[in-house]
Amino acid sequence: MKKYREKSPEETIKLVTVEIIERAIKFSKKKNRSIFISKTSGGVRTNVKDLDPNSIEGKENLEKFFNPIRRHYTFSGLGSPEENNSINWRVLNLPFGRRILLVFQVFVSFILKGTPFKNKLYRWMGIHVGKGAEIMQLVWLDHFRPELIFI
Incomplete structure (x- = not known):
């Protein structure tokens, strides 16, 4: 993928996480779910809709969220496979x-x-x-x- 070439690991994880957040916003609207992201597995959850990079407030929240950039992030609120409106992690990750x-x-x-x-x-x-x-x-x-x- 050309857009990730010549990027540092920190820049790459930020770009990838923003892509997943954008997909999470899309799926949360489509499936009528609240999807959250946190910096650790037991950390404070943030609704992905509050981090929408297409809005001014969301961009500011996103910059605050990525300060500092972490090595991993945890998404929650996807639902269990038995639920009708659940979101599979693989679908959220990549098309x-x-x-x-x-x-x-x-x-x-x-x-x-x-x-x-x-x-x-x-x-x-x-x-x-x-x-x-x-x-x-x-x-x-x-x-x-x-x-x-x-x-």
Whole structure:
């Protein structure tokens, strides 16, 4: 993914989290649910609608929320699978087309030998692979959010 290239890990996690927040706002309206984000698993929850980057107040709240940037964030309020209006975490994380593409890319990368082409494939997936890195065959890198992997 080109928009994540040449970004620091802090910038990348901020961009990814904003994308997920935008998707959470969309799904919370569609499914009539309140979705929350917190900086830790037991931390203070913030409604994602209060962090809408498309509003002036939301942008200010978002900047306050990201000060300082954390290594992980917790989303809650998605509901259990038995509920009619629940939101699956995988759906919230990435759109369907990107999820399917990543599954195939991970499968192909799993069987490839450690070549420069394999590094290019990983970079195409969004993984940050440094120059001269060699990732051997049968290595499984997470396809959850490859942008967050730095090698």
